[in-house]
Amino acid sequence: MTTPSDSRRVAVVTGASAGIGEATARTLAAQGFHVVCVARREGPITALAAELDGTAIMADVTDPEAVAAMAGRLDRVDVLVNNAGGARGLEPVADADVEHWRWMWESNVMGTLHVTKALLPKLIASGDGLIVTVTSIAAVEIYDNGAGYTTAKHAQGVLHRTLRSELLGQPVRLTEVAPGMVQTEFSLNRFEGDAERAEKVYQGVTPLVAEDIAEVIGFVASRPAHVDLDLIVVRPRDQVSGAAGSRFNRT
Template sequence: MNALQDRLALVTGASSGIGEAIARALTEAGCRVVLAARRRDRLEALAAALPGSRVALLDVRDPAAVAAAVDGLELDLVVANAGLAYGTEPVQQSSPEEFAEVLDTNVKGVLNVARATLPGMIERGRGDFVTIGSVAGRQVYPGGTVYCASKHAVRAIYEGLRLDCVGSGVRFTTVDPGMVETDFSLVRFRGDADRAKAVYAGVDALTPADVADAVRYAVSRPPHVNVGEIVLWASAQASTTSLTRRAD
């Protein structure tokens, strides 16, 4: 029997990149997916392509909006994926508004989603809560202080939730990718497409579908198995500071 058939899933950051790929993979596996993010046009276009899906327009930084979006839903699976980075400047040269947005989205956003969705899953005695962390939550690289701090926090949240909810029937998983080719760098470099493209030049980066595949694997194990942590690297990347590029 398909473990994911008819499961109701929430995916944050479903309007782009990894979140969109996870929504597609879960739909293919039989889930009905609630597609959450801020950009209505992109979510509506995706919803039109994914049978059983629906749109939840929300900003994960807003706890009331997150709670309202999941009110009354009997969720089986939650993927806290929404996140972003800005720049590679050292902290002393970066703007407090930007680092507040990164920390509020990546850290408080995950907490807001956990707070709104865990009580129902705990009450029903089952569910999966997946965080999309990063290798930046395991290693720190120059110019990545704020983003790495946020992803180290995501890893601590994953570990803390597992401890607090042990025995509840809810499983916790963190999928931590290295370099994935998405709009992440376009956002990070504030819309500078050339700079964003250069990040992936000469590298077979991970694709969003690779990350979605890992999520799908983790959440389709039998109930007594909890895949805790998956770290995915592009084969060309040995650490956050070690990468080989083809000369093309």
């Protein structure tokens, strides 16, 4: 079993190898949590966990067996940050790449389901559990050529909101954080490593950075047990919406 040797509360952060996940792990560790860094890439999370005096667990959230093994290593979970996910492509529905859609639904929706289901008993048992699901403004809006991602993020958001209703009366709070444009590896992954195309996404605007979202998550985690911050939408000043025609239209 993996537990801290002291009385620190335990926070599990998925997708912790980079971007918002890595920044969130740092923020929660600074607040005194023992952070369990979960991701598919072993190298980055091993280094991060060593730096933060936390724990690294290599796991693909889309693999139920890997998630079950991860959960089995943990005696205690106080906070879960569902951050793993991502986008691929910008094709319209008529030209949809089915494999891109399948990957987005598996990573964003099913990954959130697998991890939340596996850790929920420990979150309830903590007596003051918190589930933070990082969705996107694509979970509350749509934009042209983003159907695969917006449908997956809408489904992820609905999963989270449904769970909040189902857990009413249980000692678990649920917060959805929906970021707008954040400059991380997100666009680089979306465009399959095309750095030039990814860089153009942020030209002419000042985007958020991963630490901006991590600070919001840290604030959520520091609230007292009776306070539930339900849905937090975070955009840069330069972004009006995700819709075509806004000053910026890709998240």
